[in-house]
Amino acid sequence: QKEVEQNSGPLSVPEGAIASLNCTYSDRVSQSFFWYRQYSGKSPELIMSIYSNGDKEDGRFTAQLNKASQYVSLLIRDSQPSDSATYLCAVKGSFQKLVFGTGTRLLVSP
Amino acid sequence: EAGVAQSPRYKIIEKRQSVAFWCNPISGHATLYWYQQILGQGPKLLIQFQNNGVVDDSQLPKDRFSAERLKGVDSTLKIQPAKLEDSAVYLCASSPFMESTEAFFGQGTRLTVV
Numbered sequence: 600q601k602e603v604e605q606n607s608g609p610l611s612v613p614e615g616a617i618a619s620l621n622c623t624y625s626d627r628v629s630q631s632f633f634w635y636r637q638y639s640g641k642s643p644e645l646i647m648s649i650y651s652n653g654d655k656e657d658g659r660f661t662a663q664l665n666k667a668s669q670y671v672s673l674l675i676r677d678s679q680p681s682d683s684a685t686y687l688c689a690v691k692g693s694f695q696k697l698v699f700g701t702g703t704r705l706l707v708s709p
Numbered sequence: 710e711a712g713v714a715q716s717p718r719y720k721i722i723e724k725r726q727s728v729a730f731w732c733n734p735i736s737g738h739a740t741l742y743w744y745q746q747i748l749g750q751g752p753k754l755l756i757q758f759q760n761n762g763v764v765d766d767s768q769l770p771k772d773r774f775s776a777e778r779l780k781g782v783d784s785t786l787k788i789q790p791a792k793l794e795d796s797a798v799y800l801c802a803s804s805p806f807m808e809s810t811e812a813f814f815g816q817g818t819r820l821t822v823v
Binding site: 603605633641642643644645648687689694695696697698699700701702 | 740742744750751752753754757764765800802810811812813814815816817
């Protein structure tokens, strides 16, 4: 079982729609969860972090965490073509090891 | 605040040659990570340092890869000898302390082994 699992996509949504990205993790003691965005040929950049169960909103982005289900998600409202990128889920588990999923490629069409 | 610095940006070598990558983390950041990202995949953690001590190197191919972080600041990752499958982007990241929030990434070094 992979430590952090994501659907590789691509996830295609029209401009203005809501994009929903999902992630599951295996280490039950994980405490910190992150969503990074990575444009082609660039390094990952942080867009959201979440540490407790529930929702966290920042502009068009909402992160959701359910520790009982070991599930993290990212919602992007009013998706824009500039949101087209790979979204990486990252989890800090035992010994603060920071592990990434394989990423979900998002394509937003005009 | 200066970001994570990496060099070189690009490197092309022949298989069986050796190569080294350098990383200078953000000033004051105690935790330093090296990741390998193969095209189309997520970053794979190779080694994690806390100051100059190794926290995790479980996925570092120790027969050919080595890393050090002298004085708890700069770090060097070396591959000797390189194989074709080592072609990837090598990303360095740092964070202020282990229980901190996000890791900040450098621009990466793109290695091509021919």
